[in-house]
Amino acid sequence: MLEIQNIHKSFGETTVLSGVDLQIGKGDVVVVLGPSGSGKTTLLRCINFLEKADKGEAIFGDIQVDLHQASKKQIQAIRKRTAFVFQNYNLFNNKTVLENVTEGLIIGRKIPKEKAIEIAKNALNKVELEDKYTAYPAELSGGQQQRVGIARAVALSPDIILFDEPTSALDPELVGEVLEVMKTIAKEGTTMLVVTHEMSFAKDVANKVVFMDGGVVVEEGPPKEFFENPKEERTRKFLRRVLPDDFIYHI
Amino acid sequence: MEKYFDATYIWESIPALLPFLKVTFMVAGLSVLFGSLLGLLLAIMKLGKNKLSQQIAHGYTTVMRCTPSIVLLFLIYYGVPAIFINFGINLNDMSSAFFVVITFSLQFGALMSEVIRSAYESIDKGQYEAAVSVGLSNTQAYGRIIFPQAFVVALPNFGNALLELMKEGALAYTIGLIDVMGKANLIIAGNYNSHALEIYIGLSLIYWVLSIMIEQFFLKLEKIFSKGRKDLKTA
Amino acid sequence: MPNGLDIPFLIDTFFVALTGVPIAMLITIVSLLIALPLGFLLALTRINRMPILNQFSRVYVSFVRGTPVIVQIFIIYNSVPLLLGTIFEKYNINMNVYEVNPIWYAFIVFSLNTIATLIEVFRSAINTVSKGQLEAAHSVGLTTAQAFIRIIIPQTLVVALPNICNATVNLIKATSLGYAMSLPEITLKAQVAANASYNYIEAYIAIFIIYLLICSLVEYAFKRYEKRLRKYQIAPAA
Numbered sequence: 001m002l003e004i005q006n007i008h009k010s011f012g013e014t015t016v017l018s019g020v021d022l023q024i025g026k027g028d029v030v031v032v033l034g035p036s037g038s039g040k041t042t043l044l045r046c047i048n049f050l051e052k053a054d055k056g057e058a059i060f061g062d063i064q065v066d067l068h069q070a071s072k073k074q075i076q077a078i079r080k081r082t083a084f085v086f087q088n089y090n091l092f093n094n095k096t097v098l099e100n101v102t103e104g105l106i107i108g109r110k111i112p113k114e115k116a117i118e119i120a121k122n123a124l125n126k127v128e129l130e131d132k133y134t135a136y137p138a139e140l141s142g143g144q145q146q147r148v149g150i151a152r153a154v155a156l157s158p159d160i161i162l163f164d165e166p167t168s169a170l171d172p173e174l175v176g177e178v179l180e181v182m183k184t185i186a187k188e189g190t191t192m193l194v195v196t197h198e199m200s201f202a203k204d205v206a207n208k209v210v211f212m213d214g215g216v217v218v219e220e221g222p223p224k225e226f227f228e229n230p231k232e233e234r235t236r237k238f239l240r241r242v243l244p245d246d247f248i249y250h251i
Numbered sequence: 252m253e254k255y256f257d258a259t260y261i262w263e264s265i266p267a268l269l270p271f272l273k274v275t276f277m278v279a280g281l282s283v284l285f286g287s288l289l290g291l292l293l294a295i296m297k298l299g300k301n302k303l304s305q306q307i308a309h310g311y312t313t314v315m316r317c318t319p320s321i322v323l324l325f326l327i328y329y330g331v332p333a334i335f336i337n338f339g340i341n342l343n344d345m346s347s348a349f350f351v352v353i354t355f356s357l358q359f360g361a362l363m364s365e366v367i368r369s370a371y372e373s374i375d376k377g378q379y380e381a382a383v384s385v386g387l388s389n390t391q392a393y394g395r396i397i398f399p400q401a402f403v404v405a406l407p408n409f410g411n412a413l414l415e416l417m418k419e420g421a422l423a424y425t426i427g428l429i430d431v432m433g434k435a436n437l438i439i440a441g442n443y444n445s446h447a448l449e450i451y452i453g454l455s456l457i458y459w460v461l462s463i464m465i466e467q468f469f470l471k472l473e474k475i476f477s478k479g480r481k482d483l484k485t486a
Numbered sequence: 487m488p489n490g491l492d493i494p495f496l497i498d499t500f501f502v503a504l505t506g507v508p509i510a511m512l513i514t515i516v517s518l519l520i521a522l523p524l525g526f527l528l529a530l531t532r533i534n535r536m537p538i539l540n541q542f543s544r545v546y547v548s549f550v551r552g553t554p555v556i557v558q559i560f561i562i563y564n565s566v567p568l569l570l571g572t573i574f575e576k577y578n579i580n581m582n583v584y585e586v587n588p589i590w591y592a593f594i595v596f597s598l599n600t601i602a603t604l605i606e607v608f609r610s611a612i613n614t615v616s617k618g619q620l621e622a623a624h625s626v627g628l629t630t631a632q633a634f635i636r637i638i639i640p641q642t643l644v645v646a647l648p649n650i651c652n653a654t655v656n657l658i659k660a661t662s663l664g665y666a667m668s669l670p671e672i673t674l675k676a677q678v679a680a681n682a683s684y685n686y687i688e689a690y691i692a693i694f695i696i697y698l699l700i701c702s703l704v705e706y707a708f709k710r711y712e713k714r715l716r717k718y719q720i721a722p723a724a
Contacts, residue, residue: 050380076388084384090377094399107395108386156385256568316655317701319662321673322694329686414551421554422663432557448564455553455561462552 001026001191002047002160007056007067009042016042017053018215022193024160024208029192031202031223034212035238040195041087043212044162047193048084049075061159080109083153087165089145091137091152097124098133101152109156123155124148127181143174147181154185161185163194199243203227211235260449261456267438268457274430278348279417282355286416289356290363297368308364315361320354320419327354328426351423355416362412370405371397403476410469414462421458431457496688502679503693506672507700510661513589513671517596517657522650524597525604526639532609543605550602555595559666562595563588588667595667596657603653611646612638644715651708655701662697672696 004022009015016039024030032040046053046067053067060081065074091100101120105111111119124130127147137145146166153161166182167175179201186192186205196202202209202223209226211219211234219232227243230236296308315323328350332342342349374397382392424433435454439447528546531539550558567583574581615638623633665674672693680689 048384050384076386079383080386082384084381086377086381086384088375088377090375090381092378092381092396094396094403103382103395104385104387107391108388152381152385313702314698317659317698318694319659319673319697321662321665322690322697325686326690326694329690333687418554421556432554448561448568451557451560451564455549455557458554458557459549459552463548466552 001028001061002193003059004043004047005057005059007043007046008054009039009046009051009056010054016215017046020056020212020215020217022210022217024191024193026159027189027191028208029186029190029194029206030208030210031206032193032195032210032212033197033199033202033238034218038212039215040212041164044084044164044193044195048079048082048162050084081159083156083158083161085146085149085153085161085163085166087169089137089142089149089169091145091148093137096134096136097129097140097148100137100148101155104152104156119155120151123151126154126184127151141174142170143177146170146178150178150181150185154190160191160193163192163196165195165197167196167198197242199227211238213238257446257449260446261453264435264438264450264453265457268431268434268454271429271431271434272457272461274348274428275417275420275432278351278355278423278428278430279413279420281352282359282416282420283413285352285356286359287363289360290367293360293364294367294371297364298371312361312364315358320358321422321425323358324351324354324422324426327357347423347427350426351420351428355420358419359412359416362415363409366405366408366412367401370401370408373404374400403473406469406473406476410465413469414465417461417465418458491691492685492688495683495685496692499676499679499685499689500692500695503672503676503689503696506670506675507696509589509669510658510664510671510700513592513596513661513664513669514654514657516593517600518654520593520597521600521604525601526608528601528605529608529612532605533612547602547605550599551606555599555660556663556666558599559591559595559663562598563591563667566591566594588664588669591667592661592664592669596660599660600653600657603656604650607646607649607653608642611642611649614645615641644712647708647712647715651705651712654704654708658700658704659697662693 002022002024004020007017007020009017020039020043022030022043032043034040042051045051046056047058049067049070056067058065058067058078060078063074063077063081065078070078091097092103095103098117098120101123102113102116105116105119106113121130121133124133127150129144129147129151132140132144132148137148140148146169150161150166163182167178170178175198179198182192182194182201183205194201194206204223206223208220209223210217211226211230211232213234219226219230219235226235227239230239293308293311296304299305328347331350331353332345335342378396378400379392382396383389387395420430421432423430424436427433429437432454435450439450442450528539528543530536532543534540567586570583570586573579574583619637619641620630620633623637624630628636661669661671662673664671665677668674676689676693680686
């Protein structure tokens with residue numbers, strides 16, 4: 001359903017992505033792992049044109065675009081099929097929780113207001129925020145804000161949701177509620193591309209794990225295989241560093 | 252020349268001065284209008300990518316910040332007609348209000364360009380990213396998400412700039428504008444320069460009350476526009 | 487009106503006006519020396535909500551910030567001789583109040599004005615230096631006075647410096663209103679020179695350049711100083 005070919009991206013002298021390929025099928029939950037600075041976030045941002053790639057192609061169902069020189073129309077078309085969940089939530093500070101969700105529906109998708117509100121309420125109920133419709137982002141905890149962020153993405157019913165380290169700005173005790181919500185929508189068959197440091201999520205929810213390091217994909221495969229039997233030395237080194245001992249033992 | 256203090260002159264001066272606030276307001280209003288447009292243009296230049304126009308806009312702001320209002324006022328008052336006479340246009344009979352508005356528009360524009368620039372820069376760029384990620388166009392993202400937030404941030408600074416303008420505007424009397432300050436001077440001259448102190452105290456009371464009203468008005472506005480948005484208020 | 491600028495006159499006036507710079511700077515420096523400590527102390531009365539002084543500072547700041555400097559000048563210029571006259575009469579002091587050098591009025595007006603500005607500057611600066619700093623100072627056995635001198639004030643200064651720079655620039659600009667007190671500063675000197683020949687444009691261009699030079703120098707000096715201060719400490723809440 002989504003295929004990325006040969007993405008390259010540098011910031012000035014620093015090369016962040018040097019030829020990344022990625023295939024995601026419908027209903028897949030793909031988790032991208034890797035040390036900080038490995039280019040995971042940049043990959044996600046290039047797919048949604050929040051950064052302009054230096055080179056690369058995306059095949060999105062029937063649309064094929066050059067990631068370096070996509071037209072405004074193509075960018076809009078791809079953005080309409082994707083949704084993005086940000087590390088820092090990026091809720092619209094000047095809008096209520098409900099308006100945050102309806103904004104993209106009414107303005108971006110031209111859905112009639114009543115219908116949009118209905119969709120938004122459904123999405124918010126799914127993330128258990130039915131009592132916060134009229135609250136402003138500043139009145140919410142980080143976990144609640146990120147759940148709104150997820151509802152905002154889900155409501156758009158995109159072909160794929162891109163998650164950029166959705167839990168890494170949260171206090172540890174708030175991580176659980178967000179992962180729980182992500183698990184729920186994954187089970188509903190939502191296609192997801194998730195950059196995260198949460199190994200348990202990769203292990204339990206993903207059906208494909210991609211390990212990136214130094215701007216390239218080092219290894220990819222089903223989580224069971226990836227965690228139990230990593231093929232590459234760099235992967236093993238990474239896993240030894242990030243996993244608690246009993247995690248591997250447990251698997 | 253009588254030199255004793257008589258408080259009744261204070262209370263008598265106020266009703267005589269108040270009608271001339273009209274002139275003060277008109278001049279200030281026009282300066283705010285033109286100055287804000289100029290400020291917007293300068294802010295766009297400062298935020299844009301073109302290095303040259305950035306430097307021009309910053310240079311302009313620095314020059315304005317360094318020039319006393321009275322110097323600018325006289326430069327405009329004498330300079331603008333001298334420039335236009337070269338093109339065969341005679342501005343010597345223009346009302347002094349014309350030059351006052353030019354002066355304070357130029358000054359207010361510099362102030363506003365900084366107000367707009369800093370308000371714009373205070374908005375996290377994630378707000379824009381989130382807006383386009385849910386399918387808003389560029390224009391929609393700015394119009395619906397960025398500008399409304401920047402507006403709230405800019406409000407108190409806009410209020411301050413307005414107060415500044417009103418106070419500096421008092422100097423317009425030096426080129427003969429009969430606003431509230433000019434009228435005060437006329438009254439004093441009419442009294443053969445006696446009881447100047449009382450008249451000036453009356454005048455200062457008018458300005459003081461006006462400032463407090465403007466301040467309160469902007470506090471109210473800020474409250475209305477930033478309800479429930481704690482982080483915006485402190486931004 | 488003659489076309490073109492009278493450049494020789496412009497240059498002459500530039501140097502005439504330059505002789506007004508020392509007076510403008512003297513007023514600026516004296517006013518700052520008076521206003522800095524007083525502004526700081528009054529800011530403390532606002533923060534600690536000291537009765538009477540707090541209310542007094544509030545009304546004072548509100549008045550000075552709410553009225554044009556030129557009106558303040560006229561009020562002081564007209565009221566001080568009145569007050570002095572009464573006092574001199576009462577105590578039989580033989581002195582003519584109208585022979586007082588106008589620079590004394592300037593000191594009074596601009597000090598009073600700058601105090602009000604600095605109260606607000608220091609108030610917000612002190613507020614940004616966290617309360618924890620004072621508590622930490624107390625915890626290692628410093629007295630409140632020591633804590634202020636050694637810990638709070640140095641940090642406050644760094645935070646307040648850009649605003650003090652602004653206040654200084656505004657003060658220098660405001661000295662151009664000294665003409666209203668017949669003070670021979672930059673603007674008045676140029677005006678007098680221009681009156682003789684009606685070359686007003688040249689005169690105002692000359693003083694325009696002088697103010698530009700002075701303010702640029704002052705801003706540059708403050709930036710240098712701020713850099714030096716910041717070497718020793720990173721500003722809190724940057």
